[in-house]
Amino acid sequence: MLVLGAAAEAKDQTASIIIRAGKSDSPNHALAVQFAEALAVALNGAYTLDVQESQGSIRNVMDAGKAQANYLFTAGPNVIDAARRGQKPFAPDRSYRAIRALFPIPSQTVHWVVRKDSAIKSLYDLAGKSFISGGKGSVSERVTAEALGALGVDREVQIMDIDAAAAPAALKAQQVAGFAIAGAWPLPALLDLATATPIRLLSLPQPQLGRALAADDSIAAEIVPKGAYPGLDDDAVTLALPVGVYTTTRMKDATAYALVKAFWSRHDALIKRNPPWRAVNIAELATLGVQLHKGALRYYRDAGIPVPKALR
Numbered sequence: 001m002l003v004l005g006a007a008a009e010a011k012d013q014t015a016s017i018i019i020r021a022g023k024s025d026s027p028n029h030a031l032a033v034q035f036a037e038a039l040a041v042a043l044n045g046a047y048t049l050d051v052q053e054s055q056g057s058i059r060n061v062m063d064a065g066k067a068q069a070n071y072l073f074t075a076g077p078n079v080i081d082a083a084r085r086g087q088k089p090f091a092p093d094r095s096y097r098a099i100r101a102l103f104p105i106p107s108q109t110v111h112w113v114v115r116k117d118s119a120i121k122s123l124y125d126l127a128g129k130s131f132i133s134g135g136k137g138s139v140s141e142r143v144t145a146e147a148l149g150a151l152g153v154d155r156e157v158q159i160m161d162i163d164a165a166a167a168p169a170a171l172k173a174q175q176v177a178g179f180a181i182a183g184a185w186p187l188p189a190l191l192d193l194a195t196a197t198p199i200r201l202l203s204l205p206q207p208q209l210g211r212a213l214a215a216d217d218s219i220a221a222e223i224v225p226k227g228a229y230p231g232l233d234d235d236a237v238t239l240a241l242p243v244g245v246y247t248t249t250r251m252k253d254a255t256a257y258a259l260v261k262a263f264w265s266r267h268d269a270l271i272k273r274n275p276p277w278r279a280v281n282i283a284e285l286a287t288l289g290v291q292l293h294k295g296a297l298r299y300y301r302d303a304g305i306p307v308p309k310a311l312r
Helices: 027-043 057-064 077-085 095-099 139-151 165-174 189-195 208-215 251-263 268-274 274-279 282-287 293-302
Strands: 003-004 015-022 048-052 070-075 099-115 130-132 178-183 199-201 220-224 236-248
Touching: 015 057, 027 048, 027 070, 027 099, 027 236, 027 251, 027 268, 048 236, 048 251, 057 095, 057 282, 077 099, 077 236, 077 251, 099 139, 099 165, 099 220, 099 251, 099 282, 099 293, 130 165, 139 178, 139 208, 139 236, 165 189, 165 220, 165 236, 165 274, 189 199, 199 282, 208 220, 208 236, 236 282, 251 268, 251 293, 268 274
Parallel strands: 015 048, 015 070, 130 178
Antiparallel strands: 003 048, 070 236, 099 178, 099 199, 099 236, 220 236
8 A cells, every 4th residue: 555645634535536556566556656655746745645555456346346435546448348337257236337537557567579680570479489479368478369369370479478577588498489578668578588588569550450449449559659669660560458546426527627737737747757658648548448537537638638439
């Protein structure tokens, strides 16, 4: 748990905001701590921000129906959609209809990594070669399977059952042709690898990109820009699992407005301190997949920011 904000004697229930964002060692928890610190600066003690550990997006969404009014949580829009549909592990519950979006955070972007000195220039070139797609049930495993399926080479790539944590070392030693890893770019593990062993990130070409997106509405197209890693000379077009910050209709409009305004006012500072926030911009609003809170919508309109119809 990390508490940020005004002095303890000024803390009360009406001024306290709980942020639930995964286990303490998870990427989303780290991102939550970062944006909470930025919000605390912008809000100047108006609220106490309490960043709490959770069991992940599914638990965060399940708790939304009974949480206090000032409850923020991170989740993928696909998880919220599953809850609203009553799909397992969720039971039908109308309270999920009260979930509203505030702002995006860095997506879980899939990186398809090969050595720069290899002859592999595209995902097609992985046919007949060994590849680590990630741990069972991971974002990188699922999205990689969908990408290879869209290309029609899923049966030709030799997927290796190797611990994902060992993948960079295996690539460096040329034990595998490549590996997939998901996270907000730039990933520290890839920064370290690229410094020691030049790497190339593979792209998913059109129309296969569109085919993969059509088959799975929980993912979005993402660009890892050249220069994101040492020696990365070209943009990489890939797939990502969007993630956002959400609340419920129980939050007051003025509170939601203040939080969203505070976030965007500190966005540049967030980027300077934490490079993964470079991946977040106004265009990412479209990936939130859930109607905006009325207070958030008012902020975006006041700021002259176009809001996709589905989010209004």
